[in-house]
Amino acid sequence: MIISDDIEALKRQEDVLRFDAFSEEDAWQLGALMRERALAKKLPLVIDIRVAGRPLFYTALPGTTPDNPDWVRRKINVVMRYHMSSYRMGRELAASGATLDEGRGVASIDMAPHGGCFPIHVRGTGIVGTVTVSGIPQREDHGFVVACLAEYLGVDGEAIALPSEA
Template sequence: MAAAEERDIAKIQEQEQALVFDKFDLGTAFELGMLLRDMALEKGVAVAIDVRFHSMPAFYLAMPGTTADNEHWVRRKRNLVLRFFQSSYAIGRKLAHMNDTLENRYGLSSADYASHGGSFPLKVNGVGCVGAVTVSGLPQREDHNMVVEALCRMLGKDLATLQLERQ
């Protein structure tokens, strides 16, 4: 495994362990969705934003410049997170390292699952995964980084210590 890929996988695991809520409800979901919207506006990027609480849609926004394809990417990446309780980017990096695919390894159709960055598990201390937050519209690493940045802001975590290295 390339050193950079190893560092990414380790850092994403660290992110998943650190970015955990004490509580999460529909109000928190809306706050997270609005934070991502504000970040997208600040950055001038066109993304679709989805926050799912259990199986319930809690927040969805398609920014101007997105297409219907973004909603399909959101659904497929979110499905992966809700199946494995790991970020879609982590699973994608691990599969790339193994030179494998979701279909070959797990029998999962690419029509329903995508191992591309941008979806992250929403975890609560003492509970586990209660949903997923997903961004689609940027290159997959940037989708992932945007979600991590928003979670760091909400949880008061130091982004500098949790972000992936620049490529």
Template structure:
């Protein structure tokens, strides 16, 4: 296990413990999506943003410079979040910490699942994971950081 991974895992776990929602409905998905859109536009980031509640797409925005590949990445990363109930970056880091790759050790079809950063669980206090929010278009840790910053702003913590 590399030092970078051992330092990354506790930080990612802390993000997830801190960013728990008291409620999350369709209007909240719209507000979070707009928050992420504003953050991306402030940075001139060509990203696609997706928010879903289990099997229902609640928000989708493809900013200029993105492609259908970004949609596919969002779908694959969100499947990881919904399967493991942890962020896609954390799932990938846990596999790397054990000296394995997600693609070979998870037994999940890599054409449908991607443990790359950028998808984060929508976790309701007292309920658990009810969906996922994802960004695709940047390097995986930058995708993850954008989602975290968006959730912090949405929750009024930034």
């Protein structure tokens, strides 16, 4: 697996998985879809959907711990500061050998450039919120969110999925 290939694929996902509008009802329907998929696969996930910092959907499934909501918070901070998925930020940092730390003006306790948080991008508006999960390995967290967004938006999820790690 080549990091630069991942980064290009992640950019494509961010370009394709956009909304024409996003409402409280969209958050509920998307969250319910995500919860149903996670329960069916017995995934221990916290699922969080918010717009402008306002929580619109939240669930903590069996197997999650009190640590998962903090990971959610830290991933959201990355997306809202850098306007890209938390996994893409992590891959870009890995490619450059950089880190998110005080040298960039952030505290690592408040930022987690790990997979699982994806921007809610509304066409003609920009990034308005986040869809986040925490509970499984980061690439799988990211893949779960992308697959659910693709299903909700009627996009071929397999065509934009990242390859599995080798």
